[in-house]
Amino acid sequence: MPVQTQSPLSTARALIRSRQGLTLVEIMVVIGILGLLMTVLAVGVTGYWDDANVQTTEIQIQKLEGALQTYAAKNRGKYPSTSDGLESVSKYYKDNQIPTDSWGNEFRYYSPGRSGAEYEIVSLGKDGAEGGEASNADISSSTIGTREEG
Numbered sequence: 001m002p003v004q005t006q007s008p009l010s011t012a013r014a015l016i017r018s019r020q021g022l023t024l025v026e027i028m029v030v031i032g033i034l035g036l037l038m039t040v041l042a043v044g045v046t047g048y049w050d051d052a053n054v055q056t057t058e059i060q061i062q063k064l065e066g067a068l069q070t071y072a073a074k075n076r077g078k079y080p081s082t083s084d085g086l087e088s089v090s091k092y093y094k095d096n097q098i099p100t101d102s103w104g105n106e107f108r109y110y111s112p113g114r115s116g117a118e119y120e121i122v123s124l125g126k127d128g129a130e131g132g133e134a135s136n137a138d139i140s141s142s143t144i145g146t147r148e149e150g
Helices: 008-018 024-074 086-092
Strands: 108-110 120-123
Touching: 024 086, 024 120
Parallel strands: none
Antiparallel strands: 108 120
């Protein structure tokens, strides 16, 4: 008996006919799993992002304190008044502009400070309102380094 052989073309056609694609249910399950993974990652990264913004704001406050120290050194130890504000030290910054906090809000300046210090620089945090917790909490030059990590 002669052996039947299939041509390469007929073998390819047979493979194409026997191969099945993904069903709609399988695709939806994969999309659901990907969505769940993205949600878990987003929640985890958000906390780190908020911590980074708090730390960046603290660094900006420390730089402002350096500018205030320079101002005081040139003005016989006197710091600008509350009404003069941080604009008094703008000349120590590029383009004469006082930086904002990590959320784009202007810093508040008090002289004398609310806690009895010679001055106080305050960021109202992520929410831009007084008080708050975690990244919404106020950040003050008098409390930098004493905040709990949130």
